[in-house]
Amino acid sequence: MNILRTPKAMADWSRRLHREGVTIGFVPTMGALHDGHRALIRAARLQCDALVVSIFVNPTQFAPTEDLAKYPRPIAKDRALCRAEGVDICFEPGATAIYPEGFETVVTVPGIAQRWEGDIRPHHFAGVATVVTKLFGMVRPDIAVFGQKDFQQAALVRRVIEDLSLGVKLIVHPTVREQDGLAMSSRNVYLSQTDRTLAPILYKSLQAGAAAIKNGTTASRQIQSMMTQVLRRESAATVDYLAVCDPDTLAPLASVSERAVLLGAIRIGNVRLIDNVLVKRPAKRGRR
Numbered sequence: 001m002n003i004l005r006t007p008k009a010m011a012d013w014s015r016r017l018h019r020e021g022v023t024i025g026f027v028p029t030m031g032a033l034h035d036g037h038r039a040l041i042r043a044a045r046l047q048c049d050a051l052v053v054s055i056f057v058n059p060t061q062f063a064p065t066e067d068l069a070k071y072p073r074p075i076a077k078d079r080a081l082c083r084a085e086g087v088d089i090c091f092e093p094g095a096t097a098i099y100p101e102g103f104e105t106v107v108t109v110p111g112i113a114q115r116w117e118g119d120i121r122p123h124h125f126a127g128v129a130t131v132v133t134k135l136f137g138m139v140r141p142d143i144a145v146f147g148q149k150d151f152q153q154a155a156l157v158r159r160v161i162e163d164l165s166l167g168v169k170l171i172v173h174p175t176v177r178e179q180d181g182l183a184m185s186s187r188n189v190y191l192s193q194t195d196r197t198l199a200p201i202l203y204k205s206l207q208a209g210a211a212a213i214k215n216g217t218t219a220s221r222q223i224q225s226m227m228t229q230v231l232r233r234e235s236a237a238t239v240d241y242l243a244v245c246d247p248d249t250l251a252p253l254a255s256v257s258e259r260a261v262l263l264g265a266i267r268i269g270n271v272r273l274i275d276n277v278l279v280k281r282p283a284k285r286g287r288r
């Protein structure tokens with residue numbers, strides 16, 4: 001595995017491989033890699049000839065009050081995971097390489113970015129859309145794998161790829177969970193021991209909503225109130241949002257007819273957790 005640090009080295013490598021007819025797969029990350037990232041890397045590995053993983057803690061997607069400075073950066077461990085998974089290039093640019101002096105272009109996706117995470121973290125998705133567009137420009141991937149864990153982010157990236165004709169095939173990999181259902185996340189290490197035992201409540205609440213839909217409940221208000229009831233059992237958790245949405249636009253649904261995504265974000269202690277569940281209502285059986 002090679003480690004590349006500059007946009008030019010990355011772009012030169014990718015240009016050379018494309019000339020040789022090699023397909024390039026890409027998994028962008030902020031490092032502190034866990035089994036969720038590993039699953040994305042494995043999924044990508046199966047779909048391409050050469051695989052790039054980027055490790056870049058992107059400052060523009062953090063608000064000044066957020067955890068940029070203390071975000072975990074176990075770089076030796078991350079490289080070892082990449083090496084073990086057959087990654088060809090670990091791309092580790094510094095912040096000044098990505099945002100040199102004079103940098104001013106920002107990619108915004110107002111529709112998808114304004115809700116849910118975007119409402120609570122107003123500059124977050126412009127930071128994500130901009131850095132993903134830049135990284136795509138350097139890596140020039142044929143395919144890119146993102147996690148369903150960050151559902152709104154994946155929807156945003158899909159929009160950017162389509163709107164800017166970036167020609168990248170997007171693969172969204174299902175969320176990888178701990179045994180008790182908690183979605184794996186680099187931020188789970190911030191949870192105290194007690195809070196860690198409470199954290200699966202978010203997924204439990206989303207599952208309760210999904211079960212209600214499968215059992216025939218269609219009104220979003222009712223589904224939401226069921227999810228809220230489950231979360232209320234845990235007084236240590238504060239709800240940021242629990243929403244029943246259209247999986248493509250992320251607009252809230254008044255009622256569920258076919259497909260929906262249940263999005264949730266809570267805070268336990270100082271840690272924010274987000275999660276989601278995609279639901280498809282069982283098709284009605286026709287009369288014989």
Ligand code: AMP
Pocket residue numbers: 028029030031036037039040145146147148149150173174175176177183184185186
């Ligand atoms: P991050 O390093 O948190 O920016 O995440 C990098 C990529 O890994 C994103 O596409 C995330 O959605 C994905 N990811 C993070 N956690 C998980 C998980 N538990 N399961 C699946 N994908 C994940």
